[in-house]
Amino acid sequence: MYKKKYFLPFIISFIILSGHSISAFASEIVQFQQKNANELVIINVPNLDNRKIFTVENPDRLVIDVPLLRIKHGVSLDDYKGKLIKGIRFAQFDPKTSRFVFDLTQEVRIESVKVVNNELLVEIADKSSKKNKKSKIYKSRKSDLPPLIVIDAGHGGVDPGTIGEDGSREKDVVLWYAKALANKLLGIKKYRVLLTRSDDNFIMLRKRVDIARKAGASLFVSLHADSSEEDAARGLSVYTVSEKASDKEAEALAARENKSDIIGGMDLSDERPDVADILISLAQRETKNNSATFADFLVDSLSDRVRMLPNSHRFAGFAVLKAPDIPSVLIEIGFLSHPQEEKMLKSKSYRDKVIDGITVGIESYFRKKSSGMN
């Protein structure tokens, strides 16, 4: 739906400076994990060339240098409570280098350094502890477990999403679909499934992405229902993220969906979603390709089953699709603003067609992945 007031609720005032410019929550750039008695620092930046990792004493610090980044916000530990790491600082070190400094509670040993999927993983251990003889290689968090599919029911709590002519609320409709999809996928016994919400809760968009990343998701599927001032508009569509929306409607839709956090009382003006897009275009091309492949499979399988919006695979800057390492799609299952479609969206028969279509798309995607073709 096109509504001027939904356009760019954020004031965009960003200039690309030299070096890699990113602006994101610290939790996107630096993450921490406990690994038995050791701790893992995970740095996700567009460029890991010429990195340097070392420790300094008096006081004890871990230093990680990476090619120059422009981060508009300070980094912080957020709610991380480690035994070894007690603080974090970030600054430009020289014209070509950015430096992360981690304040430590004691002397540490750098146990391992790995790069997995564009992420730098630095494991540190208490220096006085014994070195693990067979220092286990830190594998990607996507282990030998079955693929994890995160299903995200859009909106929730104070944010009802779109409201249909007949009063149906998007948040309720999509939760119903999300739960049914989860059950369907679990029934196949090849996947693990996680819902970002399983009841009527408000969750920030960024948090939804974090849930998927922390859990090590292989796919992220966000479910929404559409609305339009054009009475005739109906049909399902599949979106993937792009810094450039494929059309005005897609752009307006993304702005509207991204507004969710404002409804929830969070001021997003600091998040600069456009810059998050730049970050993605720099570093996550593979994820974008995988997202597009997945979306195409979904469009194939869904168009056999339900009415589709013209140009069913569209692109726009949805905040919820911005996990840099997880192929992600957003599905608008149909239009609540279309009275007949509203009724249909609430029927079990239509719901099951949509869920079948999504399931077949997921199966096709993993079949292609496991065949080794990219």
Ligand SMILES: [Zn+2]
């Ligand atoms: Zn929505």
